[in-house]
Amino acid sequence: MSDVALVRNPDMFERLPDAGLGKTARDVFDILQARQEPAGLVRITQKELAQRLGITVPSVSRAIGDLKDRGLVHPRTVHGKVQIHPLFAAYESAAHMVNHLKDQSTHLWPLNFPGKTVPLPAGTDPRSGTSFDPDPDGGEDAPLPEALPTLRLAG
Template identity: 60%
Template structure:
């Protein structure tokens, strides 16, 4: 993983992210992915690790990742063990880094499949509202599973 933590995000697109109507599991997985990403949106993580980290079955994680792919939030084409967050939703070192990355000829920008016009308010029944949910409590470092037991509700 890169030594620089991506701290700059595209705020306009994050404001319309509720329009994607993601399931609670997909939102949790997206939170973990954004917390673990390298600058530019590349994430080295396996579905099994996501399932263990969030206390979910691997099939629930697979369904949530499929939903993220269907909405265009993560790339459809990546090798095993890596995911790529959409360049417009990825984290960067700075605004200049984001601009240069988006202008690079080898950067693939695919369509986003949810409305990006009006901002829809978040769901009223969001189970994380008012909690201290931390999608990546260990800051990206590998720890034993006993040390990381976030209190999440299972989507079902």
């Protein structure tokens, strides 16, 4: 999990209610969102999720199945690792998000919201263009983050 404030695509999060997630699936997705590394990788087991939510592992497994069915997480997960869909993942910066989505090696699997058309980014390639402008000032360099103070252990 990163200590950096992460950026998300607001256009896609406005569409999240269209997924029709049940309470448990939404709770699991919320934890995955909170625990993700930049670009959507989450290192957490179903047992940890179950303990965190106070529910059984089979309930978590069903919730993750729902998230997979809707495309919010990658259909193939490795034990202890879940990948959030790149359009719903968080990134270190808006530029990082756009570059990741434009990269032809980024795998965008389908979103399957029941009874709803999920508008992916405009254009023939789902990696190109959204109404979200990550660089409204036209390319001006972003300021460097302030250096964090050096911490010493007392004792």
